């Protein structure tokens with residue numbers, strides 16, 4: 001479904017599909033941001049590499065162009081949970097690498113003169129009930145342990161960024177920028193094509209195996225085969241590792257100056273509630289309010305009415321997509337040195353920055369560079385499979401998260417619902 005941003009790709013003519021069998025040094029299946037960044041850093045390492053990208057659709061039709069455009073250091077999984085599984089140092093390394101990746105994205109875009117409205121404005125998390133105040137307090141208290149920077153704000157402090165009813169507290173981090181994801185995809189693609197990367201759109205990979213990808217348009221033979229299809233791709237994604245979770249977007253019509261005067265949201269800031277099922281919101285350069293979130297589409301209308309009552313959804317553009325959620329919440333980046341088979345995915349609703357970090361890491365792995373990135377805890381990680389009825393487990397978790405948020409908003413205990421969430425984590 002077409003997102004607000006996709007208009008920036010509408011006038012692009014897709015490249016031709018693969019025309020029979022071919023070879024490459026590296027074939028990348030999936031030309032979303034993960035595949036594009038991977039190709040970018042591969043060429044950065046060795047400009048002579050023959051890199052072929054294949055995509056089942058037209059570039060930009062996947063999750064990469066459907067978000068609110070938050071380029072943040074967030075990952076679905078908390079540093080505490082990474083530390084429990086991999087140790088404190090590994091969690092610290094991952095947090096540091098993600099913060100650096102926000103800066104790296106901005107730096108690469110500046111270097112390549114890709115104009116996608118990359119603006120540092122930070123992220124603001126809001127608390128509008130007692131449970132959210134407690135979570136914000138925990139976030140701010142634990143941030144220094146992981147080298148993160150979150151500043152506690154009182155309602156007046158929140159008010160300097162945005163005017164939201166019934167705010168009790170907030171927290172702000174500088175480690176987040178906003179961008180237009182479709183202009184990012186397009187700009188990056190133009191850079192790659194100019195450098196000789198080959199792209200075959202409308203070419204569906206049916207099967208990946210060591211040194212070969214079978215597509216509906218021919219077979220590609222390559223010593224390195226990377227799969228970056230996120231929640232898509234039956235036959236090419238790894239079994240039941242990722243659940244495809246519905247996520248939605250809503251962009252209002254352009255709002256009048258007097259509405260913005262009431263809302264007061266600065267264009268570079270990403271706002272969300274400290275909720276179990278958060279909705280993220282931002283203001284666009286052309287004065288629309290954009291909201292995205294997982295779960296059911298009506299959560300966006302609920303958030304719009306609750307957080308920004310001065311705005312309304314008349315004439316709003318709506319779209320839906322999917323995020324790829326690993327059962328343990330930690331994405332994977334991998335390359336088997338023996339088979340040359342690898343890939344990355346499982347970024348949940350926080351993949352813009354992670355796609356850059358994963359792409360850089362895949363390039364280091366493919367080129368045999370022993371950088372700090374190839375030792376991050378998500379490298380070689382494999383999340384436990386979802387059970388055969390994984391879709392049902394995810395629906396249960398989404399409903400439980402929405403129930404927990406509703407209970408907290410009403411001042412009731414969310415314990416029953418969060419007990420379900422503890423058993424079925426959705427990252």
Ligand SMILES: Cc1cc2nc3c(=O)[nH]c(=O)nc-3n(C[C@H](O)[C@H](O)[C@H](O)COP(=O)(O)OP(=O)(O)OC[C@H]3O[C@@H](n4cnc5c(N)ncnc54)[C@H](O)[C@@H]3O)c2cc1C
Nearest residue numbers: 030032033034056062063064067068205232233321351352
């Ligand atoms: C509504 C929504 C809001 C979001 N908001 C944000 C946000 O604000 N900030 C943030 O950081 N993240 C956000 N995300 C998540 C983020 O967009 C994704 O994690 C990230 O873009 C994943 O990039 P990707 O390249 O791995 O996947 P995708 O962009 O999905 O690309 C995968 C590509 O693989 C192709 N493909 C699939 N199967 C095959 C096959 N068999 N053969 C060939 N090609 C195939 C698809 O056509 C697609 O182009 C959001 C996601 C959604 C859906």
